[in-house]
Amino acid sequence: MTTPDDRQLAEFRDYLLRYALYRLRDEAAAEEAVQDTLLAAIQAKSGFAAQSSIKTWLTGILKHKIIDAQRKLCRDPFQLDDKLDDEGELSDFDSLFDKTGHWGSDGPRTWANPEAALEQQDFWRVYEECAQRLPKRTAMVFAMRESLGHEIEEICQNLDITATNCSVLLYRARMSLRLCLEKNWFGRED
Amino acid sequence: MNCKEATRYISESMDRPLSTGERLRLRLHLFICHYCSDFSRQAAFLRKVNQQKPKSKP
Known part of the structure; x- marks a missing residue:
């Protein structure tokens, strides 16, 4: 060749x-x-x-x-617009839970046929908008984990952050993205 | 385990193996909590979205 x-x-x-x-x-x-x-x-x-x-x-x-x-x-x-607090009080999501730490009225709803969304161009646009709203470092760690499939150790090493930092950022990304998709895509009918 | 803790464990279980105790307590919670069960499915769906994405629309 x-x-x-x-x-x-x-x-x-x-x-x-x-x-x-x-x-x-x-x-x-x-x-x-x-x-x-x-x-x-x-x-x-x-x-x-x-x-x-x-x-x-x-x-x-x-x-x-x-x-x-x-x-x-x-x-x-x-770029450091997102906090890197160790162990999470993660107070930014407190409003979603009641005093006992259980989901309040805004708890997750069942998404009807999420697989079908993958076939729709509009879904990808909405997803992209949701992803854009993540703080930069959170978005990057999430992409390294979920798109590139890196292990936590690899991410920590590459970005020089602790495993706890990393898991807090991933948690934030998952919480934010699911909330955003539910509001802007899966909850549209009601 | 409350929902706030459960969501943390659900998220962490996607990135590291949980201990036997953690796994058991989480499973128990998921058994009785449909909110967290939905959360767990949705977190898995987000992974799927990210794995498919470069093919569908880079």
Whole structure:
């Protein structure tokens, strides 16, 4: 098999950009990660193993660049809009529970046929809007866990946060996203 | 275990194995609480959404 030429590599730019943007949720950082990926690919064309497709190979490089970018974003003091309190009083969700810690009147409702939503374009738009509302670091940790399937230890190590921080952020993401989807999608009929 | 704790354990169970005690208490709670059972299904659905997403719409 032949090694890909530069033009062939560049053809994947859009795909890589969407891939990075989805994970980083930051346009400048995504651009940079893709740029670095293409540069690395051009310099290391001989490292392209013929058994994988160019796309798989590039995505593999991009994944590493994304981790670097995530680490950088997470350390940027301007991104730290979400609290990193250890162990959670997690008072931001208190209003959902009554004094004894049980769900109040706003408890989760049963979602009718959620699988069907996956087929609907509008659902993905609503989901995206909900995800956009998450604080940046929360969104990033959630994407690392749920989209990329990283283990907690890996996330902690990459972002230099404790396992407790990590589980608190994931909890916040799940609580917020389910609430947002229930309000804006699954509860629409009533 | 109340719902607030249960939701924490549900979330954590998706990221680390719970201890036998934790698992048992959570299972008991889920058995009697339909809110938390729904929460648990919805958290699992969120994972599914994220795993499918890059294919459907990156």
